[in-house]
Amino acid sequence: MNLKRGLIIISVVVGAGWVIRQSVQEHPEDELIRDLVRERQQQEASEAVAPVRTEPSSDMVVSLIPEGKVWFVGKYEDGGGVEIPFQPGYRPEKSTDETPVEENPGFVGVEACQECHEEKYHSFLATGHYKTSRPVNEQTIDGRFDKGFNGFQTSDPNVSFEMIHRGNEFLQQVHFFDWSFEVPMEIIMGSSKMAQTYLYWHRDRLYQHNVTHITDGDQWINSPGYIDGDAAYARPIPQRCLDCHLTYFDYRGNRNRYTPGSLILGVTCERCHGPAEGHVNHHRDHRDAEKAVAITNPADLDRKLQMDICGQCHGGSRELKGDALSFRPGDPLEDHYFPPDDEQDAKNSVHTSNQLNRLAESVCFQQSQMTCVDCHDPHHNERGDDQLFSNRCMTCHENESDCGYYPQEGVDFASNCIDCHMPRRSTENLRLESVEGDVFPPLRDHKIRIDEAATQRYLESLQGSR
Ligand code: HEC
Ligand code: HEC
Ligand code: HEC
Ligand code: HEC
Ligand code: HEC
Ligand code: HEC
Ligand code: HEC
Known part of the structure; x- marks a missing residue:
């Protein structure tokens, strides 16, 4: 980014922006005019959705960075710029080629389970796993699209975003000086526990949007790792990202190319039970068969292999050894993933902890x-239910008096074992990506232990709530 910025500065020094800037500095009365212009611009921006101007204006620097096939649009006075994979003045294009590279190895999706596993199917729809990637529509998208609440103004007065709902489409409208363009929001990533971020297609490539919605405070905000004041729409979505957040996709190689029609969204049954086409077909043909065929029940695996299923996505920053989705329940994790990288973990490189x-x-x-x-029962949403989790502690610890700290005045031990023994923290091996500070809340540390500091904090929180 810095390099590119340098490039712009050099190339615009001779441009119109420089001349205007100089004259403003030389004539103090112009300062008044400039303020008036700025005021009017702000007023205009807050009025009804302006018609989208399709071409960058002539005083902007437009350059193609060939290696990444990314277009860069900048202007001198502003340090930031626009990065897009499609040509400025145009919209992202639909893919015309839906031919998969690989044959789907038998992933059929959660809908296919409903007819025979009705109860599990319905309870599963409420889980974070199911919701972790979804198509964008009125039911699934968070955040407000009504005037006054649909904007995100960066610290640069010339760079802002508007979230637009028009017909069936949800769009991010980017305002960069007097140039505006639109990018459709097509796929949601994140169950909304913390946030939703948005992806879009340009041909068969997947990219992330600049603006993310944070659940806490119902706010539009820069996506994790984005620089405030830029409008960046060229961050490619690599397969490891989808490996943790989707059930199936056909990877076409080259970093972020996928067959659009192949995606099965959500982390659903088959990531823990294996591709189920054979199972479904067999039981459809043999309605009276009572014994399951061609499916893995993790309960039948030894302890390590059972946990390795979860470790695909809850084992920290493990990189893929081959292509994504090659892991099958029953495989050892290390056959498909490298060990996690402690250094990356310490830098919060992936936004989840290594449970x-x-x-x-x-x-x-x-x-x-x-x-x-x-x-954890993977078939139900049990999020935030302290009582239920504490009951699970007490399947082994029998009752609250097993706690060496019991009893204490004013503490209902049985209702919450976890705040003292599994505190939320963002240190040690716990990683968080932050959006302008610590927006993502710290996660539960899964090293269960006696923790004096956490106990102290919990006691204080009880006092605060009284
Ligand atoms: C046409 C009926 C049918 C469909 C469709 C079906 N199943 Fe099953 N499934 C069964 C039967 C019958 C059993 C054995 C009885 C039981 O455990 O419920 C079973 C058992 C299972 C088991 C337990 C296996 C064991 O060894 O204990 C799992 C896991 C499972 N199914 C997953 C799925 C998934 C995932 C889907 C959807 C992709 C699915 N099933 C779709 C009929 C079906
Ligand atoms: C190693 C697996 C892994 C990778 C890779 C990964 N994620 Fe995640 N992501 C998770 C897990 C697990 C969580 C849930 C955090 C938690 O609750 O522990 C999460 C949470 C999120 C959330 C917040 C969801 C909420 O709870 O509201 C978003 C948004 C998100 N990821 C997007 C992405 C994007 C985009 C990428 C790729 C650029 C990515 N993730 C890569 C595992 C992963
Ligand atoms: C995050 C991983 C995960 C997901 C997703 C998941 N399961 Fe399971 N499932 C498990 C594990 C682990 C077990 C073994 C549970 C145990 O040991 O008590 C299991 C057990 C089962 C069983 C057999 C035991 C029983 O209770 O009957 C069936 C049937 C089943 N799952 C079906 C499904 C279906 C259908 C879906 C999707 C709607 C699904 N599962 C989604 C992990 C998962
Ligand atoms: C294919 C990747 C994947 C696998 C396999 C997987 N998870 Fe997850 N898990 C995720 C992602 C992604 C999230 C974050 C969902 C979100 O909030 O968007 C998540 C969230 C969770 C949560 C938090 C749920 C909530 O709503 O607060 C729990 C608990 C969890 N997983 C447990 C498990 C367990 C236990 C297993 C193994 C039986 C497992 N997961 C297997 C990807 C996976
Ligand atoms: C002794 C109980 C216990 C065990 C075992 C356990 N967890 Fe958890 N886990 C919890 C509790 C309690 C929470 C907090 C749940 C909440 O507040 O919704 C939690 C939360 C999570 C979350 C949500 C993110 C967060 O930190 O809030 C994920 C993901 C998760 N666990 C994954 C796993 C995985 C994967 C395993 C196995 C390696 C595992 N857990 C084993 C108790 C446990
Ligand atoms: C599968 C059984 C099991 C479950 C579930 C379980 N524990 Fe334990 N826990 C044990 C055993 C066994 C020990 C070691 C013997 C003892 O101290 O009782 C232990 C020890 C502990 C210790 C002492 C740790 C130390 O460093 O001395 C604490 C604290 C603890 N458990 C808290 C919890 C909490 C809180 C939960 C729920 C989140 C929980 N346990 C769930 C089996 C379990
Ligand atoms: C207010 C904080 C707090 C709560 C709530 C709490 N604990 Fe503890 N627990 C502690 C502290 C502090 C210790 C260490 C006491 C000592 O010095 O022996 C401890 C010790 C333990 C031990 C080790 C016992 C031993 O003799 O070594 C276990 C097991 C345990 N707790 C389980 C639980 C379970 C299960 C619950 C929920 C029913 C629970 N705790 C609730 C703070 C708490």
């Missing part, structure tokens, strides 16, 4: 046969 490794450091884990499903 797999942290749990393994707990005395509970070391002195029992505990797995992830001792506390």
Whole structure:
């Protein structure tokens, strides 16, 4: 980015922007005019959606960065710029080629389970896994699109965004000086626990939008890692990203190329049970068969292999050894993923913690046969239910008096074992990506332990709430 900025500065020094800037500085009365102009611009921006101007104006620098096939549009007075993979003045294009590169190995999607697993199907629709990637529509999209609430103004007065709902489309409208363009929001990433971020297609390539919606405070904000004051729409979505947030996709190689029609959104049944086409076909043909065929029940696997299923996505920053989606339930994790990188983990490079490794450091884990499903039922949304999680502690610890700290005045131990023993933290092996500071809340540390500081904090929070 800095390099590109340097380039713009050099090339615009001779441009019109420079001349205007100089004359403003030389004549003090012009300052008044400039303020008036700025005021009018702001007023205009707050009025009804202006018609979208399709071409960047002539005083902007437009350049193609050939390696990445990214267009860069900038202007001198402003340090920031626009990065887009499609030609300025145009919109992203639809793909015309839907031919998959690889044959789908039998992923059929969650709808196919409904007819025979009605209960699990319905409860599953409420889970974070199901919702973690979804098509954009009125039911799924968060955030407000009505005037006054649909804008995001960066710290640069000349760079702002408007979220537009027009017909069936949801768009991010970018305003860069007097140039505006639109990018459709097509896929949601994130269940909304913390946030939703948005993806779009240009031909068969997937990219991320500049503006993300943060659930806390219902705000539009820069996507994680984006520089405030830029309008960046050229961040490619690599397969590891989809590997953690989707059920299936046909990868066409070259970083972010996928067959658009091949995507099965959400982390659904088959990422934990294996591709189910054979299972579904068999049981449709043999309606009275009681014994399951061609499907993996993780409960039948040994402890390590069972947890390795979750480790695909909850084991920290593991890079792929081959292509994504090659893992099958029952495979050892290390056959498909490199070990996590501690340095990356410390830098919050992936926005989730390494539950797999942290749990393994707990005395509970070391002195029992505990797995992830001792506390988490993957078929139900149990988010935030402290009481339920505490009950799960007490399947092994029998009752609250097993706690060495019991009893204490004013503390209802049985209702919340976790704030003292599994505090939310953002340190050690816990990683968070931040959007302008610490917007993403810290996650539960899965190293279960005696923690004096957490106990102190919990006691204080009880006092605060009284
Ligand atoms: C036509 C009926 C049918 C469909 C469709 C179906 N199943 Fe099943 N499934 C069964 C039967 C019958 C069993 C065995 C009885 C049971 O455990 O419920 C079973 C059992 C299972 C089991 C437990 C296996 C075991 O060894 O204990 C899993 C896991 C499973 N199915 C997953 C799925 C998934 C995932 C889908 C959708 C992709 C699906 N099923 C679709 C009929 C079906
Ligand atoms: C190693 C697996 C992994 C990778 C790679 C990954 N994510 Fe995630 N992501 C997660 C997990 C797990 C969570 C949930 C955090 C939690 O609750 O522990 C999450 C959370 C999120 C959220 C917030 C969801 C919420 O709870 O509201 C968004 C948005 C998101 N990811 C987008 C992305 C995007 C975009 C990429 C790729 C550029 C990506 N993720 C790459 C695993 C991953
Ligand atoms: C995040 C991983 C995950 C997802 C997603 C998931 N399951 Fe499971 N499922 C498991 C695990 C782990 C077990 C074993 C549970 C145990 O040991 O108690 C299991 C057990 C089962 C069983 C057999 C035990 C029982 O309770 O009957 C069936 C059937 C089943 N799942 C169906 C489904 C269906 C259908 C879906 C999608 C609607 C689904 N699962 C989604 C992880 C998952
Ligand atoms: C293919 C990747 C993948 C696999 C496999 C997977 N998860 Fe997840 N899990 C995710 C992602 C992504 C999220 C974040 C969902 C969100 O909030 O957008 C998540 C969220 C969760 C959450 C938080 C749910 C909430 O709503 O607060 C729990 C708990 C969880 N996973 C447990 C498990 C367990 C246990 C297993 C193994 C049985 C497992 N996961 C397997 C990707 C995966
Ligand atoms: C599968 C059984 C099991 C579950 C579930 C379980 N534990 Fe444990 N835990 C143990 C065993 C076994 C020990 C070691 C013996 C002991 O201290 O009782 C232990 C030890 C502990 C210790 C002492 C740790 C130390 O460093 O000395 C704490 C604290 C603890 N557990 C808290 C919890 C909390 C809180 C939960 C729920 C979030 C929980 N446990 C769930 C089995 C379990
Ligand atoms: C002893 C109980 C216990 C075990 C075992 C356990 N967890 Fe958790 N986990 C929790 C609790 C409690 C929470 C907080 C849930 C909430 O507030 O919604 C949590 C939250 C999570 C979350 C949501 C993000 C966060 O930090 O709030 C994910 C993802 C998760 N666990 C994954 C796993 C995975 C993967 C495993 C196995 C490696 C696992 N957990 C084993 C108790 C457990
Ligand atoms: C207010 C904070 C707090 C709450 C709530 C709490 N604990 Fe503890 N727990 C502690 C502290 C502090 C210790 C260490 C006490 C000591 O010095 O022996 C401890 C010790 C333990 C131990 C180790 C016991 C031993 O003798 O070594 C276990 C097991 C345990 N707790 C389980 C639980 C369970 C299960 C719950 C929920 C029913 C729970 N705790 C709720 C703070 C708490």
